[in-house]
Amino acid sequence: MTHTLTIKAISPDARNVFSYDLEKPDSFSFQPGQATEVSIDKDGWRDQKRPFTFTSLPGWDRLQFTIKSYHDHDGVTDQLSKLLVGDQLIIDDPWGAITYKGKGVFIAGGAGVTPFIAIFRQLHDEGNLAGHTLLFANKTERDIIHREEFEALPGLTVRHILSQEERSGLDHGHIDGDYLRDHVSDFDQHFYVCGPDQMVEEINATLSDLGAKPDSLVFEK
Structure with a gap:
């Protein structure tokens, strides 16, 4: 409809x-x-x-x-x-596979963060946001969507990763295997991944190599 x-x-x-x-x-x-x-x-x-x-x-x-x-x-x-x-x-009518399954790490590239905005808002309203992490990759600092809101959400750990510039207090580079090993201590949890198709494919493969279970990866198929 x-x-x-x-x-x-x-x-x-x-x-x-x-x-x-x-x-x-x-x-x-x-x-x-x-x-x-x-x-x-x-x-x-x-x-x-x-x-x-x-x-x-x-x-x-x-x-x-x-x-x-x-x-x-x-x-x-x-x-x-x-x-x-x-x-x-x-x-049209709503659709989509990216819905909340349980506590975990959210990995986004650019506008791929948008499915996570409502999820974080819902968890915040319910008082259940503590223990979640957002790893958010962008080209430059000016590209960071909803930055102030994300950083103000109590209980949400936020790390920004910039690929095309270096800024104080923000990470520089890409979300690859080395980055995930450095910033994720537990791969036995849910991972929500959204961004450009190639990024999603590469991160899902890397997470699997690091021990994440296939049914713990939440992404748009």
Whole structure:
């Protein structure tokens, strides 16, 4: 079932990243971490569907998506950055395999962190965030999505890894086997992985080599 929804607010986040708050249909439900197909309610764009993750919680009175825009071509995310409050988006039913399974380590690359936003918010509201870790890889400091919120969440351990610059207090390099051995002491827990396809494939293979069980790896297949 599709829903045509009006944008109620647009908030800047990181570089080329915005959060879009939409009106919420009655009885619409989803699980934190799930996504849906989204298109723009304008001529020429209604059939251009792209998957985006809900960053709001199911109990909120609005739906929210946090989306990174890419301006290197005239695509959906570039068009989204040009929208205004009052414009409309079309969304489908929720779907997705990244849902909370238990305490563990969350590993994200860039906009791949978005499925984890609602999960962390839910765990925080429930008082169950302590003992979780976020390893968040980005190119530069300006690319870090929701940085202030993540770092302010009590009980969540956050490590930022930058590949293209060095900054005081942040790690430099990539999330590879050496990095995981240095910063993860227990591989007998859940690992949530989201980011570019190659990154997810490589990290899952590395985690398996380090002793993580296949059914403990949570990612979008």
